[in-house]
Amino acid sequence: MHWNTTFLLLITSSLGAPSPLQSSSTDGCGQAPPLTPGDVKVFPITGGREYEVWLPENYDQKKATPMILSYHGANGDMEHQRNLDNLTNPAFNVDHILVYLQGTADDPSRPEHTTWTPAPGSTSDDLGYTSNVLDAVEAVLCIDTSRIYATGKSQGGGFVSQLACDPKMSTRIAAFAPVSGAYYVAGIDICDPATVEVPCNASRTEIPLLAFHGGADGTIPYHGKNDPCLPDIPSWVQQWVEREGLEERPIEAPIPRSDNGKVSSYGDGLITFVYDGDNIDHDWPATTSNSDNERDGHVRAVFDASTMIMDFFRDQKLPN
Template identity: 45%
Template sequence: MTATLVAASYFSVAECLATPRSNPLSAYAGCGKALPKGQSNGGVSNVTITSDGVERYYLVFVPPTYNPFIPTPLILSYHGGVRTALDQLQLDELTNPEFNTVSMVVYPQGIANSWQGVPGDTVNDVLFTTNILNELENLYCINPSRIAATGKSDGAGFCNVLACDPVLSKRMAAFAPVSGAYYIDTLPCYPSTVAIPCSAGRTDVPMLAFHGGNDTTIPYLGEERKNECLPTIPHFIQEWALRDGLGSSNVTTPLAVDTVTYTFGHGLETGLVGLVYESNIGHDWPSTVPNADNMVAGHHVANYNATPIILKFFESHPLSIFETLEELV
């Protein structure tokens, strides 16, 4: 086993280019290719793509340090309901060089500014995401062990849809939903005990959620909304801990004023699942500087920044070598 691990750790780019995948593309197929026409390091481009017979688009941020011969981490960031890909780019600060200079960030645009999983939405956004990933891996030098997803509100809820998908949960390394709307199609609604369907393809899915105690849009304690049920956030995150075999107990750690982190797992699994909770912020992307969320009347800046915590979480939780090899073969 040790010899196999060492050998797997030292794949050359040439070897990776020749490695087959279960999808029509090859792993690292984009390595060695020049950036698409009109794109440059540090820039953002609007890219159209056809998915399920419909022309759609996403924004792609190429990090300043991008090198076509070095596999690059990839983050997909999904906008909230009624907002756009550009809104999300301006909100999450993942393109801010203060926080990120190494990860490519992609902002998919939802049809009617919505996402699969929202009540009444019938678009196949899991397929859309799959199409985007296939295209990105063909165009750019993407590290298949470091593909992660975040999002806000409905976009955060869609992150959970991806994490529970039997295929993409194995292709994507980690998930960090912010102010998530985790709709469950069942009534009557019992937020603290409602069954949360999930068909994740593995039992070690890293999940770090963020939520405010004063969120009146997607309440921390759940509610019936849009004729479906929103679980309490503690119930939602505890279910992920149980799903990952971490048990129901957690460690509470102060993070900032009025802010704590609930961490599940022990030993090497410490922090595989967690929740960052600030008691007095609303339906916001937590930031210590003004943004489109916290400048709304009745809202205020947070006591911590979610973005660097998300980036650190993604960096700390790649797919394991064996999980990556399973997807590549």
């Protein structure tokens, strides 16, 4: 079932009742969890990296629970992303496990510069790392494997797009929601942002995608960048639409009270693009204060991306 476009205008409404859990489950079902529901805990993983898990208060080790992977932006970390996406806040989420992943600083001279594949300077196997994290979490928690999702900001959002296009991860993760994504094209230093082809090798079709981008983004420009290669965002969206064989003309809905913001829905919401507005910079859109919109020159959005992401994820699961 795809996302009904009418929900896009209900961005200030309550989340509503959660969807019934599916029967798909993991080896962790029936085990006592390695952390207390309602708490956050950091775990080590193969290769010297870490990840962070948050359990909802109502976590039940006997019930398969949906899970969200969340990726921070460049120079960020797990804690920063947890505070930014706000998905551990009951106002947005009460029934999905959150797993925050940690990028690496591959340049010894810049230990604070964490990155994600395929951004310039990134050399880590982030796909392998993500796979290892999924394996580790599924071994100790009761996960609904048909309802695993991924979201992220900036380079983290760009990596979410990489997950959607990966042959293995595209069949392991049900839906994807990049925010202000940095969709670097690997192997190309200089390009024409309007025409560059963004490779995608997903091994399934009908991949649900919800993406956000602001018109005033000064870090990852809305119309791309030729060096390093960043595609024009409308072109990037159109390439997703074409890969799915959808009608090129979307159903469009304005975002009330925004600065020309609108939601474009393709294929009954299978592919949905949110233009945050002419005045929204490189931000995670939110109606309350966060580390993005409190920067000089930035403004708060008139909607919460986190609400829209949760509404979108609730309506998606992997096909049987």
